[in-house]
Amino acid sequence: MPKKIKTPLSEADARALKAGETVYMDGIVLTGRDEVHIHALEYLEKGKKIPVEFKGAALFHCGPIMKKVGDKWVAVAAGPTTSSRMNSLEPGFIEKFRPGAIIGKGGMSQPTVDAMKKFGCIYLAFTGGAAVLAAKGIKSVEGVEWFELGMPEAIWILNCDNFGPLTVAIDAHGNSLFADVNVKIKENEKKARAKLGLS
């Protein structure tokens, strides 16, 4: 049976999960991609107030399609974006803000894997493009911050119920499914090159 996890996540919650496990998430999830990372780090440096609490939070690399129905926002489509774009920003973000989980697709580079190990954070892979499935796990949109960054780049505060399936792709012990796959790819590359007549 897939595990259930609930946000906010303590360091112990994060460390209890192992790479390869499937989980479903309940509770508040915050979206944040390129601009949120840049802004949050800038705000912190300048001592400006950040409108959400990132500690223990699940930060979702996602720029959703939202629709206003009456005075409420509704998530239409909300799949993950490519996490590697945040590779250079994430280690600093994890150190400064201590989120419990990052949700995204495609995995992240070694400095992020190291930061996750050091500070107790996990990376949860959600299937890229499966945006309607993702929206189904969002019970309601609690609010939006930094809306001036544009719909894809704002912080959307999502109240989730059984959000998933999520694969623990990087755990808080230095294990990464992507790194494991990369080892196999290196091996397979030789066979592919031989097939193409390349040395």
Add this chain to the structure above:
Amino acid sequence: MVTEQDVSNAVVELLRKTVVKLPKDVEDALRKAYASETDEVPKMQLKAIVDNIDMAIKGNTPMCQDTGVTIFYAYLPKDCKVDVEKGIVEGVRKATKEVPLRPNAVHPITRKNPGDNVGEKMPYINWRIHDKDYIEITVMTKGAGSENMSQLSMLTPSQGLKGIKEFVLNAVLRAGSNPCPPTILGVGIGGSSDIAMKLAKEALLRPINQRHKDPEIAKLETELLEAINMLGIGPMGLGGKTTCLGLNIEYAYCHTASLPVGLNVQCWAGRHGTVRIMPNGKTAYPSHEG
């Protein structure tokens, strides 16, 4: 008489169909891939994808939140009197609100988002004149995750076929998990730097189960696809048999001193659609029949 309004209405409907439902060849390939994967992790990724396809159709909802930027190919009759460009631009504006599409188009430097997917040279329209009496408009809604992995290489003629294979294989390895595999690859060979990239993108419009009419090119398509699927990148880069759903090549004659090769990477959600607007204003959507 076809009016601008007819064009914009047709474009709204075209965009709705395109972002909600995949072309049949792509959907079939994904279902086949789901059936063929045996390991738990890739199987689960593909299950999420095929479930999502069904849910998008059922809810008439965009299958992915990244509804891309809108790349158009417009074919006009010789005596076309209607301002098709205005109709397309208006259609994109309306579709952004009504479908809805994510407002993706921003100024490249200030990153300011006008909120309606319309800006300088966007939507981008490729123009052609054809020998028919109807207007045909094809749109590709191209997400950034895969587009960001696209590449151009100006090879030397001596690098030849081996150089082309090396370039494609290395680009796929470098893209890895990022472009939402299983991908579809468009390869443009020859022409010039810009033509190779244009051909690479246009190659994505051909059904992936249809090989190039030149048997040598067809053979190269199959060989590259099989080699790429030996890599084991797998769905979402989490390992598995299916790394690439299809690979299409288009080529053009080039300068004797050049060998340009372009690669356009498409995520699994290979969305494109076509509408025909007849002289009486009636519309048909050959890409989304049935």
